Amino acid sequence: MPHPRPTLATLLLLGVLALAGCADREEPAGTEGDDSGAFPVEVQAEGAPAVTLETRPERIVSLSPVATETLYAVGAGAQVVAVDAVSNHPEQAPTTELSGLNPDPEAILAHQPDLVVVNADLENKLADALAPTGTKTLVLPAAATLDAAYRQFELLGTATGHRAEGEDLARRTREDLAKIVADTPEPEQPLTYYHEVDETFYSVTSTTFIGQVYDRFGLTNIADGDDPNAAGGYPQLSAETILRADPDLIFLADTVCCGQNAETVAQRPGWDTLTAVREGRVVELNDDIASRWSPRVVDFARAVSEAVTTAVAGTSE
């Protein structure tokens, strides 16, 4: 159903209501709409079409968990009216049954958004479907690098009228990561690791966003093999390869989805011979934190740091 373009008065009213409604939300101090007058603005993520926003969006639908987390982190939480079913953080995010994988324009328009944020929009189909209602579609593809993730923080800040907070978030995340890495002891010998995406041994290489985080700690990825770009950075390893490589650290990013933990790993055929299993260096990560290029990448880095610190302490004893 077509939705009429909001008038200036409507937008002002919505803005006031949004500001009033966000009193009990977690917003960065003194940052509400400080640069909301910077519109119109054109934003464009790498590998996605440019979008021009005439006014500050006040009704945002996020169909990407990363975007949802980032929107709240840049102080745009009060503008978010609906998020997809997989967006489970932060708690106050208005989770709905909307799908980011298979977006339904009609279901999205039921929330009367003026901006929709998605991971991908093949052939601009969603954007074309929403455009007649005045709703803009912002595509934020998966960030391939940490720097690309930081740029998305800034971009979402700019797109939502929180430019300064977006830039601040990128800077703080960059600095936090650098500090965590700097505070982590360096092992005498490079440590190897295996990052498990699911229990059929899908992994990541060091060319991926996740692999780059490990890379910052000087860890060597057993999935890299001769070609870290193989399988787009997400190869499926064989159990034999993993056993042969005998990684110093095992990171499980399938604890929530697939119920894996240090105990289940130890019960796999032959895995009880692995050094990481015997030395208690199987790290149970949160699947979401270990797969999203959101501000929570700092939590992921912290978990890696703790694992490396423990491993270094263990080897130096």
Add this chain to the structure above:
Amino acid sequence: MLATVLVGASDLGWRRVLAEIAAQLTGGTSPLSEREAAIVWQLRVPRVLLAGLVGAALASSGAAFQGVFRNPLADPYLLGAAAGAGMAATIVVVLAPATTDWIVGPLPIAAFAGALLGVGLSWLLGRSSGGTGTATLLLAGVAVAAFLTAVQTFVQQLNTETIRQVYTWMLGGLNVSGWREVLLALPYVATAAVVLCLCARLLDVLTLGDAEASSLGVRPGRVRLLLLAAASLATAAAVAVSGLIGFVGIVVPHLVRLLAGASYRVIVPLSLIGGAVFLIVADHIASTVLPGELPLGVVTAFAGAPFFLLILRTTRTRMP
């Protein structure tokens, strides 16, 4: 079989592996470390055995289906066996993802039940629609498979977060396998294989036609039911431990038929052996041709599809 145990994804050196096997047989000193020995005995050997079991199950049941339905296009995945297994597995993954255990958990059991459900529904629908010919049963199988696949797709769409797990399972593979899967599949596949081999002569009788079979003292309906049950059992056991692996059930029996003649007394036992060899080789390629794993179902499709077309081309004039 020995060759695939000697060479695997990791380079242990085939001479050392051979020496390890000899040491185990003679009680000598093992040349391998504990971890290397685990690779050989806990990963390679059970994986090769499982590949053999799955291949034997799919190929022999393919031969049986082709004989029962007197249709060269029949294979274990017809009549909704695979679709039923896929639907049941999807439901389990969606309802209880945290408890999904690819070894002894609810997934293989559900796949097993789903495969039997698919075949059972096809058979009942085929019978109740009044038709007695093979075409009626095959059409019922197509309809049941389409319906069960639709249910699976519907459940998947409602639970997009588990699509990856289901998708991985549907590609088929033996990457996550060990002795427990071998022990899980062995009794079912062995039972089915014995029944199919013992009844292979009856398949030859069925090819003469129901009237001729009856005149020879064979009751076609009961024989078909027995063979269908055995073939479905083998298929379900294979699907339960390996996911969906296509083309084995069509290609191997046809190849055997080309090489050894049209008698099912020869085709069924040779399909057992041929299927085992085919899948052991395919799995070896899947685990060694790339740095990572290649889905086994992809390898069998690569090898099977062109080969199947070749078989069709060379045998079409002789097909019933």
